[in-house]
Amino acid sequence: MPIFLVGFMGCGKSTVARGLAKFSGWEFVDLDARVCELAGAESVAEIFEKSGEEEFRRLERQAVDMLSPTSRTIVATGGGAPCYGDNMERFMALGTTVYLKMSPLALRDRLLRVRVVRPKIVGMSPEELLDYVTTLLAEREKFYSRARVIIDCDDVPSGSVVARLRYLTR
Numbered sequence: 001m002p003i004f005l006v007g008f009m010g011c012g013k014s015t016v017a018r019g020l021a022k023f024s025g026w027e028f029v030d031l032d033a034r035v036c037e038l039a040g041a042e043s044v045a046e047i048f049e050k051s052g053e054e055e056f057r058r059l060e061r062q063a064v065d066m067l068s069p070t071s072r073t074i075v076a077t078g079g080g081a082p083c084y085g086d087n088m089e090r091f092m093a094l095g096t097t098v099y100l101k102m103s104p105l106a107l108r109d110r111l112l113r114v115r116v117v118r119p120k121i122v123g124m125s126p127e128e129l130l131d132y133v134t135t136l137l138a139e140r141e142k143f144y145s146r147a148r149v150i151i152d153c154d155d156v157p158s159g160s161v162v163a164r165l166r167y168l169t170r
């Protein structure tokens with residue numbers, strides 16, 4: 001069964017998905033990259049800038065519809081993906097869903113450290129970012145927490161998260 005990693009921006013979905021794929025020999029799929037391919041864009045930021053979030057969500061839905069992952073696939077989804085339309089139902093119907101759960105503070109600190117341009121948070125001060133993450137996570141938690149497996153990732157290195165998920169690829 002394919003594995004879908006869900007969770008807020010910065011929780012480590014791509015890193016964990018890549019690590020798990022490497023360990024297991026399964027294929028790694030990045031949903032944001034699929035959306036960029038559909039848009040003919042270099043980055044998510046470019047889609048947001050040129051066409052806006054609504055268009056990004058439309059393309060994201062299209063990318064979800066086009067997913068027909070074989071059993072040996074690990075999909076890193078975008079942080080908003082499970083929270084729009086029936087995307088979460090679709091992930092759940094297709095495979096095993098895993099929520100990489102982190103607290104707002106831990107997410108904020110990680111988001112401050114990484115340099116990937118995330119259009120939804122660009123230019124925010126650390127205080128604004130914490131407020132934003134706290135509010136948006138509260139709205140999104142109900143979608144994420146429907147996942148079959150929930151892993152608490154605060155203060156857990158991504159290698160340990162991978163180790164804890166290995167059993168799903170056996």
Ligand code: S3P
Nearest residue numbers: 008009010032044078079080119
């Ligand atoms: C988004 C998260 C991003 C990307 C887009 C919107 C969100 O993915 O899909 O910038 O709404 O949380 P990551 O979670 O991989 O950063």
